[in-house]
Amino acid sequence: MTLEERIQSFTKLGTFFKQFTTSKIEKLEESENNTLFFEAFKMQIERAQEYNGWFTKENVLKAFESWSEALTYKNLTAWTSNYNFTNSNKNVAIILAGNIPLVGFHDFLSVLISGHKVTVKLSSNDRHFLPLIAKFLEYENPYFKNKITFTENKLTQFDAVIATGSNNTARYFEYYFKNKPNIIRKNRNSVAILTGNETNEELENLGEDIFQYFGLGCRSISKIFVPKDYNFDLLFNALYKYKDIITYKKYENNYDYNKTIYLMSQFKFLENGFFMLKEDTNYGSPIATLFYEYYDTLTNLKRKLKVEKEQIQCVVNNSNEDNSVYFGQTQHPKLWDYADDVDTLKFLLNI
Secondary structure, three states: OOOHHHHHHHHHHHHOOOOOOOOOOOOOOOOOHHHHHHHHHHHHHHHHHHOOOOHHHHHHHHHHHHHHOOOOOOHHHHHOOOOOOOOOOEEEEOOOOOOOOOOHHHHHHHHOOOOOEHHHHHHHOOOOHHHHHHHHHHHHHHHHHHHHEEEOOOOOOOOEEEOOOHHHHHHHHHOOOOOEEEEEEOOOEEEOOOOOOOOOOHHHHHHHHHHHHHHOOOOOOOEEEEEEOOHHHHHHHHHHHHHHHHOHHHHHHHHHHHHHHHHHOOOOEEEEEOOOEEEEEOOOOOOOOOEEEEEOOOOHHHHHHHHHHEEEEEEOOOOOOOHHOOOOOOOOOOOOOOOOHOHHHHHHOOO
């Protein structure tokens, strides 16, 4: 199977995904693929929250929307055009996280687009979508039937591995996979730099980066850096449009729990009834809490972030310097926006 044929298959998958949006789920064409898979995907989307309480229908559909935007022929061609593809046929194991819907899809895509075989170890929190996507691809092109394996057993026969987990599991992965080519991903968080000159629209867009997927993704903003005279009313007023998030019980429970902890510990914090702001030097904030830290100059802040880059997934501000991300775009990465800034496709083409 040629690279062009693989690109065509994933382009068709992207087109299929376009039927599942936050505005509506609508069958757009009467094709054989749709006859076989549309209702199966629709049912799985409707039932996702039964298996993982954080996988609300809206959040699952947002994930499908994001991937439908990425999986176009233009994007796939632009992405792969920067690499030298050879006849690859190694077996690559991927160990996936399950914090947000389809979080491991990019690794899955990268292995298959490179021509390798993939052995997938799913997270118990996200067990149903990727096998369904695999069946779609196998039907679209029988070539994929011998390329995709799912396992719940101990990984044994593989040539390389991509593993995602916590800082604790990463230590285990690094030891267990030390003799194999590997990419081991640890905890990372994303931050935003505010100057006080942001527009209300930019701050509203920042709310998408904070609240989408309940803040559970590594690209979710968990901390902001602000100047010492920052007026937090600007932020609270802009984020008020997301107030309904508190109506979701799991989020509300986390809000109440963390607020109680802060009160009992006599921590100082700001809150508006649905999320809290707490001054903290750490990067990873709990659900319903956004950490903040003051900075003196942007030059010093950028120096600090560069030193601590191993803890940061992406940086949001209203400039395009230093590979920063615009407000509202953290959950819409391009195919070439690699996790942890590690070029996955380059790794795969050189094993």
